[in-house]
Amino acid sequence: GAVVSQHPSRVICKSGTSVKIECRSLDFQATTMFWYRQFPKKSLMLMATSNEGSKATYEQGVEKDKFLINHASLTLSTLTVTSAHPEDSSFYICSARRGQGLSNEQFFGPGTRLTVL
Amino acid sequence: GENVEQHPSTLSVQEGDSAVIKCTYSDSASNYFPWYKQELGKRPQLIIDIRSNVGEKKDQRIAVTLNKTAKHFSLHITETQPEDSAVYFCAASVDYGGSQGNLIFGKGTKLSVKP
Numbered sequence: 443g444a445v446v447s448q449h450p451s452r453v454i455c456k457s458g459t460s461v462k463i464e465c466r467s468l469d470f471q472a473t474t475m476f477w478y479r480q481f482p483k484k485s486l487m488l489m490a491t492s493n494e495g496s497k498a499t500y501e502q503g504v505e506k507d508k509f510l511i512n513h514a515s516l517t518l519s520t521l522t523v524t525s526a527h528p529e530d531s532s533f534y535i536c537s538a539r540r541g542q543g544l545s546n547e548q549f550f551g552p553g554t555r556l557t558v559l
Numbered sequence: 560g561e562n563v564e565q566h567p568s569t570l571s572v573q574e575g576d577s578a579v580i581k582c583t584y585s586d587s588a589s590n591y592f593p594w595y596k597q598e599l600g601k602r603p604q605l606i607i608d609i610r611s612n613v614g615e616k617k618d619q620r621i622a623v624t625l626n627k628t629a630k631h632f633s634l635h636i637t638e639t640q641p642e643d644s645a646v647y648f649c650a651a652s653v654d655y656g657g658s659q660g661n662l663i664f665g666k667g668t669k670l671s672v673k674p
Binding site: 446476483484485486488491535537547548549550551552553 | 593595600601602603604605608648661662664665666667669
């Protein structure tokens with residue numbers, strides 16, 4: 443159990459276009475999902491926390507108008523990179539929290555490699 | 560807010576030897592400490608976690624120890640194998656009184672196990 447999928451796994455786009463990445467919890471309900479960005483050989487940088495039915499909470503320095511997050515259901519969160527630029531090229535990983543209260547297990551998706559030309 | 564420091568950043572061991580990765584945290588309210596393993600180009604996978612009500616937890620060749628007083632926790636891998644080679648991340652989260660805060664990750668340790 444506790445499988446998280448992410449789609450697409452890899453995307454190449456032109457500068458100025460928008461890209462949508464989907465994150466799904468396949469066998470559990472996730473009230474909270476997280477979006478991370480990871481640069482080569484670097485740690486996971488939390489971008490935002492996505493709560494079902496409410497606005498996402500963005501970390502300091504992350505532009506909410508550029509990285510649009512929608513958590514439409516208990517199993518789906520999307521991240522849209524708007525007006526992408528080459529510096530947005532990165533590995534984007536989502537995770538989903540299973541359980542509430544004192545349970546804080548997070549399960550990660552396989553990641554999406556975004557390349558902006 | 561919480562800050563997690565992880566050392567070393569790289570670690571190279573001979574197959575069969577033990578490997579130890581250490582993390583310190585700043586917020587004494589943190590009570591959940593997971594460890595993730597990330598192989599190249601793949602997702603981080605939870606390998607073991609510990610909560611603040613215990614001092615040690617073991618799962619086959621992997622163990623985690625927690626010292627709440629000193630605010631540090633460590634990952635121990637015994638009898639290392641080449642397939643243990645990966646980047647390992649520690650993390651900590653704070654209990655805000657009924658709901659958990661977000662995981663704060665260390666910067667990672669690249670473990671290389673030489674055959």
